[in-house]
Amino acid sequence: MAADKFVLGKIGAPRGLKGDLRVQSYSGEFGHILALKTAELHGEGRILRLKVARGTEFPDCSTIAFEGYPTPEAARALTGMEIWAPRGDSAPLGENEWYVADLEGMALVDGEGRELGKVVAVIEGAADPLLEALLPDSRRCLVPFRKEFVGDVDEAGRRIVLLAPWILE
Numbered sequence: 001m002a003a004d005k006f007v008l009g010k011i012g013a014p015r016g017l018k019g020d021l022r023v024q025s026y027s028g029e030f031g032h033i034l035a036l037k038t039a040e041l042h043g044e045g046r047i048l049r050l051k052v053a054r055g056t057e058f059p060d061c062s063t064i065a066f067e068g069y070p071t072p073e074a075a076r077a078l079t080g081m082e083i084w085a086p087r088g089d090s091a092p093l094g095e096n097e098w099y100v101a102d103l104e105g106m107a108l109v110d111g112e113g114r115e116l117g118k119v120v121a122v123i124e125g126a127a128d129p130l131l132e133a134l135l136p137d138s139r140r141c142l143v144p145f146r147k148e149f150v151g152d153v154d155e156a157g158r159r160i161v162l163l164a165p166w167i168l169e
Contacts, residue, residue, distance in 0.1 A: 006090045006101060008033050008083045011041065011064070014072035020056065020063040021075050023083070027091035030055075030062040036085055039066070043081030098153060100129075107159045108133050108143070108168075111151075116168055117141070119160065131160070133168065141168045 012022030023033055034055030041048045050066040064083075069075040090099065100122040108117045108131070117133040123142070124130075131143040131150070143149055143162065151161035162168070 005040070005084050005086055006099060007042070008085055008090060011078050011081045011083065012061075013079055014075050015061065015063050017072060018065065019053075019069045019071050019075040020065045021078060023055075023062045023064050025062070025091075029091045030057055032089055032091050033064065033083060033085075034062060036064075036083075036089060039064075040084040041078060041081040042084055046081075048078075048081070096153075098155070102155060103131065103153070103160070105158065106153075108162045109159050110162060110165045113159075116162060116165055135168060143167055 007026060009023050009025040009027075012024055014020065015022050023030065025033055034057060036052045036055065038049065038051050041050060050068065053065040053067050055064045056062065065075070066078065069078060087099075093099070103119055103122050106119045107115045108119060109115050115136075117135040119131045120134045120140070121132040122129050122145070123132055125144065127144075129145040131145055133141045133143055135141060149162065149164045149167055151163045153160050
């Protein structure tokens with residue numbers, strides 16, 4: 001089942017004198033984060049629901065400020081927290097792009113449609129993401145999310161076609 005909320009990025013250090021905080025976007029895009037009216041921040045066992053005062057894009061970074069945190073000293077308390085928002089506020093997907101939350105739980109199938117395992121996690125790899133697969137015999141394998149190994153991703157059917165089943169051996 002797809003997640004209702006996604007983590008969009010992480011709050012960095014203060015910038016300037018008005019409580020603005022640097023933003024690290026997990027998607028590499030900032031428009032959807034800077035357009036937020038409210039955000040849910042998660043970190044260190046806390047969840048804060050805050051109104052966004054402003055979002056600004058600069059040549060060297062993007063920043064976000066929250067109501068109630070008007071100074072760098074106050075805003076610093078938010079550093080390191082992750083920004084969560086409803087699915088509809090996430091970065092728009094391009095062709096052949098998927099949200100990690102949607103890939104998790106999908107079945108890995110061979111070209112005949114036989115289930116070989118399930119995706120239990122998606123791990124950031126050096127060059128490409130890695131699908132962590134749980135196999136029927138309880139072994140776990142990593143599958144590079146590359147066109148050489150992964151074929152069609154059927155979101156509706158919750159299946160990913162594995163082009164190279166031997167990679168699970």
